[in-house]
Each structure stands twice: as C-alpha cells, then as structure tokens.
Amino acid sequence: MSKMKLLAASALASSMVITGCASTGGVQVNDTTKKAGLGALAGALGGAAISKATGGEQTGRDAAIGAVLGAGVGAYMSKQEAKLKQQTAGTGIEVTRDPVTNNINLAIPEAITFDKGQYAIKSSSYNALNQVARTLNEYNQTQVVVNGYASVEGSAAFNQTLSQNRANAVARYLVNQSVAGSRISAIGHGATSKFGAAYEPNRRVEITIIAPQSVN
Structure with a gap:
C-alpha cells in the first residue's frame, strides 16, 4: 500500500x-x-x-x-x-448536498418565486426565503452563489437579462434579510434546456451554499 x-x-x-x-x-x-x-x-x-x-x-x-x-x-x-430541509418542507424548494464538496444546493422553481417572464419575487415565497436567510445567518461561515436561469422561450438576450435579474432579485432579498452582501454573488446563466426545451423547471433560481475550508 x-x-x-x-x-x-x-x-x-x-x-x-x-x-x-x-x-x-x-x-x-x-x-x-x-x-x-x-x-x-x-x-x-x-x-x-x-x-x-x-x-x-x-x-x-x-x-x-x-x-x-x-x-x-x-x-x-x-x-x-437538515435545517434547510426542515424549514423549506412543503414549499417546492429542493435541497441537496454534494457529499464530496459539502456544498448545498437549493433549487427554487419559478412557480413559487416569479410570474412567467418576470423577476419580481412573489409575496407568497417570502416566508420560504426568510427561512433560508435565517439559516444562512445562523451558519454564517459560508459563501452563497445565486444562479438565475430561464427557459429557451424568447431571445437569448432576453433570457440572459431575465436570468440575471432573477438572480439579482433573490440576492437583494437575502441581503434585506441581513445576510451579508459580501457573502453573496449573483450569476445569470441565460436559457437552459436541462429539463426539456420549454419545461417549467428551466425557469428557476438555484442557491449554492459553498462549504468553508474550516469552521470555527
């Protein structure tokens, strides 16, 4: 050996x-x-x-x-x-963790966050996002990347702008809930056909919580 x-x-x-x-x-x-x-x-x-x-x-x-x-x-x-899964249960948010990197991913579908083709956050999603922000504040040794996506409907330029605006909207909301802005990055990825050309889950925001190198 x-x-x-x-x-x-x-x-x-x-x-x-x-x-x-x-x-x-x-x-x-x-x-x-x-x-x-x-x-x-x-x-x-x-x-x-x-x-x-x-x-x-x-x-x-x-x-x-x-x-x-x-x-x-x-x-x-x-x-x-575990806390995020408990707090977002029943909201439609999917919480997964990579066992190798330890990064946590939260997939937030458009249906509970935005109207189609829009980036203003629905008031019905405030409670779920508040719970996410509360957990981020409790576990404050991580970095957070908000990734915005759109479906392939519409022009590439429109979808790129829409995805970035959605990422920005969620990032701003988290900052307004006292999550430090220095921890957050917002990235728009434009259109995606991950789930099939115009399938609704393409229109989403994903939050990736980056594991720290060590914890205090």
Whole structure:
C-alpha cells in the first residue's frame, strides 16, 4: 500500500473516532456522521496532497489536521442541510448536498418565486426565503452563489437579462434579510434546456451554499 493510501486509510479511521462513528456490534452510522467521515477523508487527502506538493516533511501530520478540519466542515454543512430541509418542507424548494464538496444546493422553481417572464419575487415565497436567510445567518461561515436561469422561450438576450435579474432579485432579498452582501454573488446563466426545451423547471433560481475550508 502506498504512503498516500495508508495516510488516507489512517485518516478515515481517525475521523470515525473523532466523529464518534461506531459500526461494530450492529450499530448503524447515522447520515450526519457518515457525511462528516467523508469530509474528514477529503480533508485528509487534501492536507496530505498539499504537504507533498510543497515538499513538506510532515505529510502525516498535515493529513491528520486535514481530517479533523474536514470532519468539522462535513458536520457543519450536514446540520445546515437538515435545517434547510426542515424549514423549506412543503414549499417546492429542493435541497441537496454534494457529499464530496459539502456544498448545498437549493433549487427554487419559478412557480413559487416569479410570474412567467418576470423577476419580481412573489409575496407568497417570502416566508420560504426568510427561512433560508435565517439559516444562512445562523451558519454564517459560508459563501452563497445565486444562479438565475430561464427557459429557451424568447431571445437569448432576453433570457440572459431575465436570468440575471432573477438572480439579482433573490440576492437583494437575502441581503434585506441581513445576510451579508459580501457573502453573496449573483450569476445569470441565460436559457437552459436541462429539463426539456420549454419545461417549467428551466425557469428557476438555484442557491449554492459553498462549504468553508474550516469552521470555527
């Protein structure tokens, strides 16, 4: 077994101890713990790789440090994901998390946020967005990217402007709910046919919550 693989295995085992993960005797590892373990492994590999790339002599130490940081980030983002799912239940907002990057994505369909071809936020979506903002303020060590999209109906120029305006509108709303503007970026992606040419889910906003490198 290579030194890197040995370090990864060691770091993963260490992360299971750090996060209180036990699978012996038929005990099941809960979802939060498993995701924290994945974060620990990613952190360990990152720490070891950086140390090796920079000619460091403490690769094992850096891998162990990375494992601790990764486990903390994984748990932090997992708790945030669970809270967002609870707070947005029944609203139509879809909350998912990438187990590798720990980034959280919130897909907000047009039907609950905007009228067709418009970018003024519907008052019926205020409560859901308020809940999202409240969670972002509680978990304030992340960066937030608001991505706007449109369907392929209409001209490319119109759809690009519409998607940017939708992203800007949601970003402004979050800022008005006390989310720091320095944390937020708004990007319009124009038309998309991800779900089929004119299918409604193409007209949406997605919020990506970027996992921090470490948590305090």
